[in-house]
Amino acid sequence: MTKTRITCAVLGVICLVAAALMAWLVTPKWVARVPSDHTVDRTYEGTFKSLLDPGVLAQGNLQQAIKSNVPLTVVQHVQVDKTSGNKALISDTRTTSAAGAKVEQTKWDYAIDRRSLEAISNHPSDWVVIPAQGLTVSWPFGAEKKNYQGWTPETRTTTPLTYLREEKKQGITTYVYEAKAPSAKIVDDQILAVLPKTLPLALLRQLGQGGALPAGEAAQLAQILPQLPESVPLAYTFQDDSTFWVDPSTGLVIDVHRTQQRVAGIALPTGTAVPLLPVAVAAYQDTAASSQKAADEARHGRTVIRWLGVYLPIILLAVGVVLVLLALLLRGRRRPAAAAPSDVPPTGGGAHMDQV
Incomplete structure (x- = not known):
């Protein structure tokens, strides 16, 4: 009985400790974090409401260079490349196509915390990453009804991710967040590499006189044209308005609707830019x-x-x-005491001799 009681007590304590460890240590620290083999593949579809074709523009054909209502597809692949404890090196690759033809491909590498999904700076020295801030590829496990900071790789700036409401999406109760990135200068080399760096002055005059610009921009261009060189340097800005539907348990984005705009401008020696025209105006979302x-x-x-x-x-x-209660119950039970020996002598136990 003693062995049984001890066994129940030991096993009971082990189960209680294991329950506490699973709930408060193992799951939060090792389960609810980005796995080392984590990959995410998403496809988005929409429309380029306006798209500048750099190749056609280089030929001097301004009217044919600006296309409208072009089908748009974005394929995104996110994967963990390396891990070090609670840190992960994660890559975000996006391929953008217009009417089936690839027009842009980007790859951004980030060092993130595997639980909070926030970008970090204290990563292994051999990791070559973008010095980002805030959330880069997704929301954290256990996302909350609060505002976060998100990273905009095109401009390398942060944008508030504002919590709006709860909403059902694909049968899941999601948290809805909104990001409104104001117009800012594009600094990402991968994006700038596919955009025209300069514009011939003659083509710029054609742009101002051909009615392609709004009246305000055309008047501003007419004022600065005499001061411009024959090859006019360009600068670009990016603006984003996005809504995200996020699963709060895993932080995965269930759906996103995005409206983005890139605008070309004349880069002035002062460091400012005079806006000219949109080179890409796009609206897209997750496919079903x-x-x-x-x-x-x-x-x-x-x-x-x-x-x-x-x-x-x-x-x-x-x-x-x-098990603990069973051990306590067994402890309360007593083994019954053995019966005491009798003091009464046995009857008829003596021997006698018959007389002849």
Whole structure:
């Protein structure tokens, strides 16, 4: 009985400790974080409401260079390349196509915290990453109803991610956030590499006189034309208005609707720019299949987190309590005492001799 009681007590305590460790240490520290083999693939579709073709522009054909209502596709691939403890080197690759033809490909590498998903600076020295700030590729596990800071790689600036509301998306109760990145100078070399760096002065005159510019920009251009060189340097700005639907448990983005604009301007010696015309005005969102895939991944991740962080600890807690109570009950039971020997002599036990 003593061995049984001790065994129940030991196993009960082990279950209680295991429940606490699973709920408050193992799941938050090792389960609810970006896995070392993490990959995300998303596809977005929409329209280039306006798109400048640099190749046609270089031929001097301004009217044909500006295209309207061009089908747009963006394919995004995010993956963890390396890990070091709670730090991860993660890459975000995006390929943009217009009417099926690739027009741009970018790859941004970030060092992030695997739990908060925030960009970090204290990473291994051999990691070559963008010195980003805030959230870069997704929201954290256990996203909250609060505002975050998001990273805009085109301009290398941060943008508030404002919490708006709860909303159902693909059967999941999501948190909806909004990002409004104001117009800022594009500094990313990958994007600038596919945009014209200069514009011939003659083509610029044609642009001002051909009615392609609004009246205000045309008047401003007419004033500065006499001061410009034969090859006019260009600068570009980027503006973004996006809405994100986020699964709060895993931080995965279930859907996103984006409206983005890139504007070309004349780069003045003062460092400022005079806006000319949009080179890309785009609106796009997750495809139905991509959004459904994100929802399925979120459900799987949520199930793993709940089983390891909630259900399993509850089961271990219940088993532990039962075993400890059983040990206490066994301790309260006493083995019955052995019967004392009798003092009464046995009857008819003496021998006698018959007489003849």
